[in-house]
Amino acid sequence: MHTKKLSTLLLICAGSFWLKATAGTVDTALTHSAAMNKDMKAVVIKPADYSAAKKYPVMYLLHGFSGNYSDWIKKIPAIAKLADTYHMLIVCPDGNFAGWYFDSPMNKEWMYETYVANELVSYIDKHYATIANRKGRAITGLSMGGHGAFFLAFKHQDVFGAAGSMSGVVDIRQFADSYGIEQVLGKYSEHPDVWEQHCVVSLIHLIKPNALALTFDCGYDDAMYSGNQELHEKLIERKIPHDYTVRPGGHTWEYWGNSVNYQALFFSRYFNNQK
Template structure:
């Protein structure tokens, strides 16, 4: 009887070790932004079996308006399984309640373009075993984060090789009086040129065919649908390859939880040289 109990105990221990070995590790890192002179947190998910003996690609996953760095892991904890399945690192930055992921020409306390594209990328490459070049980096996000991901990728093609957007606010001019954008760019009627310089659909000229691997999607019942359709048509006009998907759904975590699984596959194919 004692022998059986010992064997059972050992089997349970081995099983427990096996579970730990196949589970992603979630870090909450405190990073410093010199440009904003403050510390910011980021969730960093390392895949199962993570080892400094090899290098991993990284997906930067941005939150939406009124959210923070912890949104994705709290709302869609299954993203850890995506890191395990495709063996990449996922980084969820903080873009503030309404930071919009650009450097505000009005308020110098909001420099989230510099933070994400330069400071955070440098931190992650220094502290984790990453493929530290554009071929090993992708960026995507939801809503405000979808805007941020494409904006950052368009402007920093030396940093990111692939980009996506889920229900992205790709035409911020539609919301000139909403979501805190005016506080960062000034009034649209007084500074239309500034708004153009920070609007994704107005920055397509920065992208040449095949310069970026692009994927974006939007629910048909989403208020962002018309802007995403416009972006798709403009990319077609310029003959810029991209994946664009319209699915049933609205501006919701249910939609984004489904969407991120398809985008993870797209980025995995990019990292493997299939895109």
């Protein structure tokens, strides 16, 4: 009886040690945005096997409206395991509570396109052991971050090789009076051309054939479903390869906590195909 209990205890201890040994390291990096003249924080998750002697791909993971850089790791701490499983860095930038990952034409204090696509990427490549080219970079996010990921990837195909979106607000015109977008772009009724230039479904023409590996998904019960369906159909019309998935669920962390697993797998396969 005692031997059996001891064996069980040893197994539990061994299991606990293994979990700790394979846990990714979560850092909070303090970066500086010259474009906005302020310091910014970003979560950086390193895999357990991280070594300066290796080079790792990076998945940039964007938060949604009213969130910040710490949302993902606080709400879904299991993303640290994805860094271990796929031997990648995961970087969670700060896009402000309603920055929309745009360079605002109305307010130069909102330059989140420049910050994420240029300043933060340069910082990560300088301070971590990364594959410092588009073949080693993917970007995705939820809701506002889903729009931001596609917006940034479409406009910066020299920076990102793969992009995803989870419940993305891919047609911002559907929410002209919501989510603080007019703070960044001005009123839709007064600046429809500006909104058009910042709307994912209107930027498909920028995608070069086979330049981006694309994946996106949305829940049946999500208010973003119609916009994502429209994006899917437009990509088909233009014969742009992509993965599109619709699952049961709404605009919830439960949905995104599930979705991010599939996105990480998609990006891992992309990274492995670049070797």
